[in-house]
Amino acid sequence: MNSTDKKFRRRAEARPDEMLDAALAVFAEKGFAATKVDEVARRAGVSKGTVYLYFPSKEALMEGIVRRAVAPIAERALPDMAQFEGDPRLPIAMLVHTLQNLLSDPNNLAVPRLILREIMNFPAIAELYRREVLGKVIPALTALVARGVASGQLRKVDPEMTVRSIVGPIVAHVALSEVFGVRPEEGLALDRLVENHLDILFHGISPAGGEETP
Amino acid sequence: MNSTDKKFRRRAEARPDEMLDAALAVFAEKGFAATKVDEVARRAGVSKGTVYLYFPSKEALMEGIVRRAVAPIAERALPDMAQFEGDPRLPIAMLVHTLQNLLSDPNNLAVPRLILREIMNFPAIAELYRREVLGKVIPALTALVARGVASGQLRKVDPEMTVRSIVGPIVAHVALSEVFGVRPEEGLALDRLVENHLDILFHGISPAGGEETP
Amino acid sequence: MNSTDKKFRRRAEARPDEMLDAALAVFAEKGFAATKVDEVARRAGVSKGTVYLYFPSKEALMEGIVRRAVAPIAERALPDMAQFEGDPRLPIAMLVHTLQNLLSDPNNLAVPRLILREIMNFPAIAELYRREVLGKVIPALTALVARGVASGQLRKVDPEMTVRSIVGPIVAHVALSEVFGVRPEEGLALDRLVENHLDILFHGISPAGGEETP
Amino acid sequence: MNSTDKKFRRRAEARPDEMLDAALAVFAEKGFAATKVDEVARRAGVSKGTVYLYFPSKEALMEGIVRRAVAPIAERALPDMAQFEGDPRLPIAMLVHTLQNLLSDPNNLAVPRLILREIMNFPAIAELYRREVLGKVIPALTALVARGVASGQLRKVDPEMTVRSIVGPIVAHVALSEVFGVRPEEGLALDRLVENHLDILFHGISPAGGEETP
DNA sequence: CATGAATGAGAGTTCATTCAT
DNA sequence: CATGAATGAACTCTCATTCAT
Numbered sequence: 001m002n003s004t005d006k007k008f009r010r011r012a013e014a015r016p017d018e019m020l021d022a023a024l025a026v027f028a029e030k031g032f033a034a035t036k037v038d039e040v041a042r043r044a045g046v047s048k049g050t051v052y053l054y055f056p057s058k059e060a061l062m063e064g065i066v067r068r069a070v071a072p073i074a075e076r077a078l079p080d081m082a083q084f085e086g087d088p089r090l091p092i093a094m095l096v097h098t099l100q101n102l103l104s105d106p107n108n109l110a111v112p113r114l115i116l117r118e119i120m121n122f123p124a125i126a127e128l129y130r131r132e133v134l135g136k137v138i139p140a141l142t143a144l145v146a147r148g149v150a151s152g153q154l155r156k157v158d159p160e161m162t163v164r165s166i167v168g169p170i171v172a173h174v175a176l177s178e179v180f181g182v183r184p185e186e187g188l189a190l191d192r193l194v195e196n197h198l199d200i201l202f203h204g205i206s207p208a209g210g211e212e213t214p
Numbered sequence: 215m216n217s218t219d220k221k222f223r224r225r226a227e228a229r230p231d232e233m234l235d236a237a238l239a240v241f242a243e244k245g246f247a248a249t250k251v252d253e254v255a256r257r258a259g260v261s262k263g264t265v266y267l268y269f270p271s272k273e274a275l276m277e278g279i280v281r282r283a284v285a286p287i288a289e290r291a292l293p294d295m296a297q298f299e300g301d302p303r304l305p306i307a308m309l310v311h312t313l314q315n316l317l318s319d320p321n322n323l324a325v326p327r328l329i330l331r332e333i334m335n336f337p338a339i340a341e342l343y344r345r346e347v348l349g350k351v352i353p354a355l356t357a358l359v360a361r362g363v364a365s366g367q368l369r370k371v372d373p374e375m376t377v378r379s380i381v382g383p384i385v386a387h388v389a390l391s392e393v394f395g396v397r398p399e400e401g402l403a404l405d406r407l408v409e410n411h412l413d414i415l416f417h418g419i420s421p422a423g424g425e426e427t428p
Numbered sequence: 429m430n431s432t433d434k435k436f437r438r439r440a441e442a443r444p445d446e447m448l449d450a451a452l453a454v455f456a457e458k459g460f461a462a463t464k465v466d467e468v469a470r471r472a473g474v475s476k477g478t479v480y481l482y483f484p485s486k487e488a489l490m491e492g493i494v495r496r497a498v499a500p501i502a503e504r505a506l507p508d509m510a511q512f513e514g515d516p517r518l519p520i521a522m523l524v525h526t527l528q529n530l531l532s533d534p535n536n537l538a539v540p541r542l543i544l545r546e547i548m549n550f551p552a553i554a555e556l557y558r559r560e561v562l563g564k565v566i567p568a569l570t571a572l573v574a575r576g577v578a579s580g581q582l583r584k585v586d587p588e589m590t591v592r593s594i595v596g597p598i599v600a601h602v603a604l605s606e607v608f609g610v611r612p613e614e615g616l617a618l619d620r621l622v623e624n625h626l627d628i629l630f631h632g633i634s635p636a637g638g639e640e641t642p
Numbered sequence: 643m644n645s646t647d648k649k650f651r652r653r654a655e656a657r658p659d660e661m662l663d664a665a666l667a668v669f670a671e672k673g674f675a676a677t678k679v680d681e682v683a684r685r686a687g688v689s690k691g692t693v694y695l696y697f698p699s700k701e702a703l704m705e706g707i708v709r710r711a712v713a714p715i716a717e718r719a720l721p722d723m724a725q726f727e728g729d730p731r732l733p734i735a736m737l738v739h740t741l742q743n744l745l746s747d748p749n750n751l752a753v754p755r756l757i758l759r760e761i762m763n764f765p766a767i768a769e770l771y772r773r774e775v776l777g778k779v780i781p782a783l784t785a786l787v788a789r790g791v792a793s794g795q796l797r798k799v800d801p802e803m804t805v806r807s808i809v810g811p812i813v814a815h816v817a818l819s820e821v822f823g824v825r826p827e828e829g830l831a832l833d834r835l836v837e838n839h840l841d842i843l844f845h846g847i848s849p850a851g852g853e854e855t856p
Numbered sequence: 857c858a859t860g861a862a863t864g865a866g867a868g869t870t871c872a873t874t875c876a877t
Numbered sequence: 878c879a880t881g882a883a884t885g886a887a888c889t890c891t892c893a894t895t896c897a898t
Contacts, residue, residue, distance in 0.1 A: 031335050033247045037893060047859045049895085058893065119393055120331035121245050130394045138396065155417070160398060161383075161410035164390070168382030169375075171389065176378070179333055180344045182352065184374060196375035203369070204418025229882090251868065261884050266869065443861090459763050461675045465889065475863050480890065545762035547821055549673050558822045566824065583845070588826060589811075589838035592818070596810030597803075603813065604806070607761055608772040610780065612802060624803035631797070632846025679872060689880045691874085700872065863895080874884080 016054045019044045020068060023061040028110045032062060032118045062118065066125050069111040070132050081140050088148035089202055092166060095141070099170055100194045113178055138163055145205075154205050162205065169197045230268045233258045234282055237275040242324045246276055246332045276332065280339050283325040284346050295354050302362035303416055306380060309355070313384055314408045327392055352377055359419075368419050376419065383411045444482045447472045448496055451489040456538045460490060460546045490546065494553050497539040498560045509568050516576035517630055520594060523569070527598055528622045541606055566591055573633075582633050590633065597625045658696045661686045662710055665703040670752045674704060674760045704760065708767050711753040712774050723782050730790035731844055734808060737783070741812055742836045755820055780805055787847075796847045804847065811839045 022044035026035045037058055041048045055061050081091045102108050119126050141163045148154035173193045177183040184192070236258035240249045251272050255262045269275050295305045316322050333340050355377045362368035387407045391397040398406065450472035454463045465486050469476045483489050509519045530536050547554050569591045576582035601621045605611040612620065664686035668677045679700055683690045697703050723733045744750050761768050783805045790796035815835045819825040826834065 033335070036891090048893090049859050050857080052894070053857070117334040120327075121247070126394055130396060134390070134394055134396055157414060158406060158410040161387075161403075161407045162414065164383040164387045164407060165411055165414050168384070168386035169378040170382070172378045172382035172385045173375075175385065176348070180340055180348055182344060182348055189375075192372060193375045193378060196372040197379055200371060200376065200379050200418035201414070202418075204414035204416075208422070250866090262868090263870085263884055264882075267882070267884095270869095272868070461763070464887090476889095477863050477891085478861080481861070481863095484890095486889070541762075548759035549675070554822055558824060562818070562822055562824055585842060586834060586838040589815075589831075589835045590842065592811040592815045592835060593839055593842050596812070596814030597806040598810070599814045599817065600810035601803075601806045604776070608768055608776055610772060610776055617803075620800060621803045621806060624800040625807055628799060628804065628807050628846035629842070630846075632842035632844075636850070678870090690872090691880050692878080694873070695878070859896100859898080861895105861897095864892100867891090868889095870888085871886100872884100874882105875880100876882095877880080 015046070015050075016064070017068075019046070019051055019054060020061065020064050024065050024110060024114065027062065027065070027118075028114050032058075032114075032121070059122070062122060063125060063128070065111065066115060066128060070129060081144060084144065087153055088144045089153075089206070091144060092141075092201075093198060095137075096166070096170065096194055096198060099167070100190050103170070103174055104188070104190055109174075109178070112174075116175070116179070141166060148205075152207070155207050157205055165201060165204070169193065169201075229260075229264075230278070231282075233260070233265055233268055234275065234278050238279050238324055238328065241276065241279070241332075242328050246272075246328075246335070273336070276336060277339060277342075279325065280329060280342060284343060287347055295358060298358065301367055302358045303367075303420070305358060306355075306415075307412060310380070310384065310408055310412060313381070314404050317384075317388055318402070318404055323388075323392070326388075330389070330393070355380060362419075366421070369421050371419055379415060379418070383407065383415075443474075443478075444492070445496075447474070447479055447482055448489065448492050452493050452538055452542065455490065455493070455546070456542050460486075460542075460549070487550070490550060491553060491556070493539065494543060494556060498557060501561055509572060512572065515581055516572045517581075517634070519572060520569075520629075521626060524594070524598065524622055524626060527595070528618050531598075531602055532616070532618055537602075537606070540602075544603070544607070569594060576633075580635065583635050585633055593629060593632070597621065597629075657688070657692075658706070659710075661688070661693055661696060662703065662706050666707050666752060666756065669704065669707070669760070670756050674700075674756075674763070701764070704764060705767060705770070707753065708757060708770060712771060715775055723786060726786065729795055730786045731795075731848070733786060734783075734843075735840060738808070738812065738836055738840060741809070742832050745812075745816055746830070746832055751816075751820070754816075758817070758821070783808060790847075794849065797849050799847055807843065807846070811835065811843075 019040065023035075023040045026039050026043055035058075037051055038048050040061065041051045044051070051061075055064060081095065084091045103112075115125065115129065119129070142159045145154065145157065145159035145162045145166075149156055149159060170193065173190070174188075177188055183189070186192070233254065237249075237254045240254050240257055249272075251265055252262050254275065255265045258265070265275070269278060295309065298305045317326075329339065329343065333343070356373045359368065359371065359373035359376045363370055363373060384407065387404070388402075391402055397403070400406070447468065451463075451468045454468050454471055463486075465479055466476050468489065469479045472479070479489070483492060509523065512519045531540075543553065543557065547557070570587045573582065573585065573587035573590050573594075577584055577587060598621065601618070602616075605616055611617070614620070661682065665677075665682045668681050668685055677700075679693055680690050682703065683693045686693070693703075697706060723737065726733045745754075757767065757771065761771070784801045787796060787799065787801035787804045791798055791801060812835065815832070816830075819830055825831070828834070
């Protein structure tokens with residue numbers, strides 16, 4: 001009860017996570033290059049040396065942040081989509097709404113923002129993201145669209161390219177807002193964007209006289 | 215005796231431009247932070263001091279690159295679009311094809327790539343881009359869509375959000391390719407993307423039984 | 429095992445002082461501008477970075493030197509003088525002799541020499557010196573002379589200007605020697621200067637038939 | 643009358659002097675180290691290269707300034723003093739008043755100020771000054787005092803040290819004012835200083851019951 | 857485990873000086 | 878004579894990383 005009391009144990013085990021939290025906060029605020037390890041340590045309530053006890057380098061902090069954020073994505077909603085058999089517009093709408101929910105919470109936005117900001121300086125992160133997220137989401141979506149086209153539930157569109165039409169408007173909307181500060185008066189208004197986007201998308205990919213948006 | 219001998223190059227008025235070319239090349243290759251002014255100078259065939267003769271700082275090189283690239287954009291195709299009276303799908307298709315042409319040339323791609331890579335560390339550049347490019351293109355496009363909706367040539371879509379549906383797929387396509395290396399086997403295949411995109415888009419925004427893609 | 433082995437010196441609280449010593453030595457030798465921080469570090473037995481661990485800039489070293497040297501001056505002999513009630517020539521002689529002692533030791537001379545050399549490039553130091561040293565010594569001396577005049581122990585001299593007559597000859601003597609290398613054959617011969625100076629001064633400010641030099 | 647008209651000739655011949663004027667102005671304002679040759683050139687209305695046409699280095703400008711200012715001093719009032727036969731207090735008073743006049747004009751103050759500021763970084767200048775000015779003034783003054791002592795017109799003072807008592811108060815007064823900004827409310831008030839100084843000095847060096855200040 | 861003092865390679869920037877025109 | 882574009886050595890300061898305690 002002395003050296004193993006709550007405080008001590010929690011600290012010992014949660015340390016790496018606390019450091020990633022601190023690093024994310026500072027990276028998000030100042031960018032990777034402008035962030036000093038000293039400040040990450042301070043924000044995490046430890047000394048600079050301790051950071052290096054858990055992470056071999058400043059870059060490793062960056063990778064740790066991304067790895068932690070990316071991990072749950074792959075396991076989550078993907079399997080469902082891949083095996084879905086019915087109207088492909090349903091999982092497409094689900095995916096879009098999942099994205100919407102994800103992006104609505106500023107907390108969730110911090111990591112993508114950071115990735116967007118730094119990715120071109122971190123080939124390893126780009127590769128990780130490509131492999132763990134895009135490499136799973138894109139093929140699943142492509143297959144979904146392809147099945148829809150094959151079954152006649154969708155018009156004869158190019159499945160691979162259509163994936164860009166599904167996520168593109170959302171990406172563009174968030175990028176405009178986050179990078180350039182171009183946003184509607186209401187704020188992000190993601191719901192408005194999603195509604196209009198799905199409306200156009202489904203009109204665009206459904207056969208003439210096709211069903212309405214699910 | 216040719217135009218590149220030493221004597222001619224001295225005092226050449228093209229000096230600043232040559233430096234921006236060199237800077238663009240190195241920034242594109244290594245990123246802003248990892249680029250040494252020394253290397254920009256070497257690549258431009260001058261000494262480090264000479265760079266500072268024309269640009270007060272390394273950052274000024276970055277700004278110079280963007281400013282030079284952004285300048286012609288605003289003056290170019292915008293006015294036409296704003297005053298166009300007929301089928302709004304025509305100028306939309308034109309804009310998309312203009313983008314396609316622009317992005318097809320790897321030379322033209324270098325600046326947007328660089329901007330994408332560094333913009334979050336250069337608020338001034340983001341602001342410049344927002345003001346000079348987005349601040350002109352987006353309102354023009356929005357008005358165009360709004361007119362189309364008003365005239366009944368387009369379905370009742372949200373003009374402001376629809377702009378994201380027009381450029382989003384292209385942005386996503388280029389970003390996937392340039393940032394993550396996710397691209398079709400043929401390479402960028404921008405034509406395939408554009409064809410599919412316009413197909414879906416126009417089906418998505420045209421009234422039921424509307425005209426075909428222009 | 430002695431007090432200068434590596435382990436003991438690490439974290440020593442004397443670090444800043446050691447650096448000031450080193451800086452003073454190099455500044456005195458080469459002047460501020462011609463001194464490289466690297467050399468200060470080497471002379472202090474540390475690395476360049478360590479200097480910046482304790483002092484934020486090269487200028488801060490300069491200020492540190494002066495501040496450290498100036499600190500004890502104000503607290504020392506001033507209070508006595510201010511409250512002295514008897515013959516004002518006594519504390520004047522004491523002050524002059526204190527100066528004489530101070531300036532006799534080449535070690536003590538280093539700081540004034542450095543100040544003299546660099547002061548015009550360091551307004552902050554001039555201000556510090558003015559406030560902490562001159563701002564206390566001069567008014568005290570002035571008051572002393574004024575009291576002497578009022579009590580009739582001194583002739584009717586201008587107290588404020590007489591202060592210049594008290595310290596001027598010493599300043600001139602040291603400046604001639606230190607700056608221009610003009611000095612008697614014996615060396616500085618401060619005692620000779622002081623004796624002659626006080627002889628003239630006291631004859632100059634005492635009433636006709638006044639007392640002898642104390 | 644074409645290529646030798648006033649403008650051209652004056653420029654050609656007065657160039658070096660104009661450059662020294664410009665250099666003095668900038669050195670006085672910013673100090674030697676902080677002055678850029680570029681600015682001296684600009685202030686002189688010529689190009690940087692032209693400065694190097696007349697002066698081999700930045701330091702040479704400094705030396706030129708001092709040499710030009712020092713030249714007339716030696717030839718001027720010195721001979722008179724050396725051969726003066728009457729009351730030595732007369733030439734002493736004259737010297738002090740000459741100094742007073744010299745220092746009263748801010749224009750004349752610029753060079754001494756600059757010398758004071760930079761001399762310790764320019765051994766050559768110190769040496770020049772020592773040789774050309776001090777080496778002549780001090781022996782002359784010393785001899786004068788010695789003669790006064792020998793003739794009984796002055797008390798038995800140490801001639802060499804007494805020189806410090808003659809110029810010291812003035813030096814101290816100017817240094818206090820120029821270096822530390824310590825000055826009477828009226829401004830420099832050199833006349834007040836000189837009057838009090840000579841009063842004390844002559845009372846100090848004259849035999850008891852000696853004559854009044856000339 | 858944790859600390860934080862110490863390191864030192866490295867980069868941006870300045871500016872006296874040169875020299876082709 | 879005059880120019881001013883070009884040079885490049887030199888310097889200050891930063892900060893990721895190490896390691897003795």
